[in-house]
Amino acid sequence: MFLNALEHMTRRKLILIVGILALGYLLLFWRGIASADPQSLRTEGNIPASNADLAFAALSIAGSMLSVMVWGLTIILGASILPDEMEAGRMSIWAALPQSRFKVYASTTLAPFLVSVTVGYLLFGLTALITSFYAPFTPSSIPLAVFSMPIWLSATWAFVILFSMMVGKIPAMLITFILEGFAVGMGNIVELAKGIPELHESTFYTVARIVTFILPFERGYRSVQMGLLPEATVIEEALAFMGFGGALPFWEIIYPAIWAALLFFLGYRLFLKKDL
Amino acid sequence: MTNTTISVEGISKRFGKTQALAENFSIEISKGQSLAILGANGAGKTTLMRAVLGLTIPDAGNISLYGLSPTDPSSRIGLRFLPERISFPKWATPLQMYRQLERVRNEGREIDFVHRADNMACGDLLKRKLGKMSKGQRQRIAVALMTCGTPKTVFLDEPSSGLDPAGRMLVRSTVAELADQGSTVILNSHLLGEVEKVCDWAAFIHKGALVANDRLEDLSQFKGSAVIDTQEPDAMKAVLNNLGIVRDKSLVYPLASEDGFAEFTELVARSGVNFTGIKLHRESLEDIFMRIMEGETYVS
Numbered sequence: 297m298f299l300n301a302l303e304h305m306t307r308r309k310l311i312l313i314v315g316i317l318a319l320g321y322l323l324l325f326w327r328g329i330a331s332a333d334p335q336s337l338r339t340e341g342n343i344p345a346s347n348a349d350l351a352f353a354a355l356s357i358a359g360s361m362l363s364v365m366v367w368g369l370t371i372i373l374g375a376s377i378l379p380d381e382m383e384a385g386r387m388s389i390w391a392a393l394p395q396s397r398f399k400v401y402a403s404t405t406l407a408p409f410l411v412s413v414t415v416g417y418l419l420f421g422l423t424a425l426i427t428s429f430y431a432p433f434t435p436s437s438i439p440l441a442v443f444s445m446p447i448w449l450s451a452t453w454a455f456v457i458l459f460s461m462m463v464g465k466i467p468a469m470l471i472t473f474i475l476e477g478f479a480v481g482m483g484n485i486v487e488l489a490k491g492i493p494e495l496h497e498s499t500f501y502t503v504a505r506i507v508t509f510i511l512p513f514e515r516g517y518r519s520v521q522m523g524l525l526p527e528a529t530v531i532e533e534a535l536a537f538m539g540f541g542g543a544l545p546f547w548e549i550i551y552p553a554i555w556a557a558l559l560f561f562l563g564y565r566l567f568l569k570k571d572l
Numbered sequence: 573m574t575n576t577t578i579s580v581e582g583i584s585k586r587f588g589k590t591q592a593l594a595e596n597f598s599i600e601i602s603k604g605q606s607l608a609i610l611g612a613n614g615a616g617k618t619t620l621m622r623a624v625l626g627l628t629i630p631d632a633g634n635i636s637l638y639g640l641s642p643t644d645p646s647s648r649i650g651l652r653f654l655p656e657r658i659s660f661p662k663w664a665t666p667l668q669m670y671r672q673l674e675r676v677r678n679e680g681r682e683i684d685f686v687h688r689a690d691n692m693a694c695g696d697l698l699k700r701k702l703g704k705m706s707k708g709q710r711q712r713i714a715v716a717l718m719t720c721g722t723p724k725t726v727f728l729d730e731p732s733s734g735l736d737p738a739g740r741m742l743v744r745s746t747v748a749e750l751a752d753q754g755s756t757v758i759l760n761s762h763l764l765g766e767v768e769k770v771c772d773w774a775a776f777i778h779k780g781a782l783v784a785n786d787r788l789e790d791l792s793q794f795k796g797s798a799v800i801d802t803q804e805p806d807a808m809k810a811v812l813n814n815l816g817i818v819r820d821k822s823l824v825y826p827l828a829s830e831d832g833f834a835e836f837t838e839l840v841a842r843s844g845v846n847f848t849g850i851k852l853h854r855e856s857l858e859d860i861f862m863r864i865m866e867g868e869t870y871v872s
Contacts, residue, residue: 392653
């Protein structure tokens with residue numbers, strides 16, 4: 297069943313569009329990074345930027361765009377899969393075959409997750425690889441980036457799957473996009489507060505912190521970026537203002553996965569009671 | 573060993589304010605039975621079929637498929653279901669769809685599907701994308717996908733939907749073939765003529781309740797009726813012991829057998845009530861359907 301769902305998923309036109317967009321982006325990125333000269337850049341104190349600084353700049357700028365692309369793909373695929381199968385009448389055929397409802401639910405929903413994570417690995421991985429050709433650098437922690445990718449996307453995936461069953465495809469997409477944006481904004485506040493003690497003590501920070509626990513969409517993304525960014529740069533202070541306040545504690549990295557598992561289970565309970 | 577394939581005991585199902593299946597709905601379906609589930613639109617036929625398959629969860633009652641709960645995947649081994657509405661992925665060919673189904677059910681041979689597709693006159697379409705087929709061609713493929721091989725039980729919800737007369741005839745012969753090879757067939761259809769030809773049993777559902785469930789031959793309580801055309805149907809009914817149904821300017825009077833028709837004609841002639849014609853009418857499934865659905869009875 298998982299193979300069937302994966303086959304359906306990979307045949308969608310959306311995947312082709314994402315593939316073309318991704319290829320276009322990679323070619324543009326390649327061209328851009330190839331023409332960059334770190335010697336022409338100056339850091340604080342008029343010191344010429346190093347390769348690591350260039351890599352940092354390239355990866356953090358590209359990361360913002362890539363995150364939106366991968367997030368968007370996860371939301372659209374996640375929100376579509378169950379409503380589309382039900383609307384087409386195929387879900388009743390799958391569920392009438394000798395397999396459990398859990399198998400139908402898990403196979404159908406894990407397929408878009410696998411596609412999103414694979415696209416995420418490819419886009420972030422190839423961006424880092426292309427960057428290293430022109431600005432050799434040592435990533436902070438490749439295992440952290442690899443480990444964090446599925447965790448990051450799991451939160452969005454589980455949330456949108458659950459909501460697509462509750463409110464339908466389009467409302468689920470909109471709700472998730474809006475809440476994602478809100479969560480990222482609040483996450484930035486939390487990161488900023490690491491460098492601004494006054495902010496750390498404010499109510500605003502407390503609210504932001506609570507939001508990052510209720511909607512942990514962006515914690516994993518920060519871990520992916522923290523793992524990919526160069527180990528040593530002279531502009532670390534700028535990190536906080538770009539929303540990267542340093543490595544996250546381990547429990548905070550895996551928390552979105554636990555949250556996603558809970559939502560996945562809630563989604564299953566809902567699916568179990570659904571008339572297909 | 574029990575011969576019951578499907579047992580439905582005291583189930584009910586409500587969708588919001590709509591009572592799709594009335595309280596205490598029960599029915600038993602035996603192995604090898606070809607059962608037509610009949611009823612008006614919204615009567616609960618599809619809900620019953622879906623409840624039996626575990627696709628709709630009843631609010632109360634028990635269902636067993638081969639002695640197992642429909643939620644048990646083992647209960648669905650050898651079972652096929654063709655829903656009323658299905659939209660295949662446009663990119664897939666019938667052979668790809670068959671292989672996808674077989675990945676899960678793992679009980680058929682591709683050659684059986686090819687044969688069934690040939691029987692449904694769509695064998696030449698097996699490598700064409702479903703998105704490039706007409707509605708009727710897709711329906712033929714759907715029927716072939718769900719009836720190929722030797723399934724134990726087949727649920728067909730309006731299998732002739734969107735088919736031309738030739739296609740409907742092929743569906744009939746497919747259903748008849750399934751019944752001949754011993755499969756249990758449960759058929760939802762509005763085409764009573766189709767049902768009459770291929771099913772040996774009919775269950776009538778009216779407003780979510782089972783109002784009749786019998787062999788087709790036994791459902792026709794009176795083998796036929798006499799239709800008397802008259803301007804005074806009520807007066808005619810009164811002189812005929814108040815039996816029969818008044819329909820517009822005629823009286824439909826039940827006859828126990830055709831043999832009694834001549835004698836009955838004489839009785840009408842002697843009644844003193846004016847009439848313009850009298851003819852013998854054999855009760856079709858459509859008549860039975862209308863009689864049961866309208867709650868009509870011959871006895872006043």
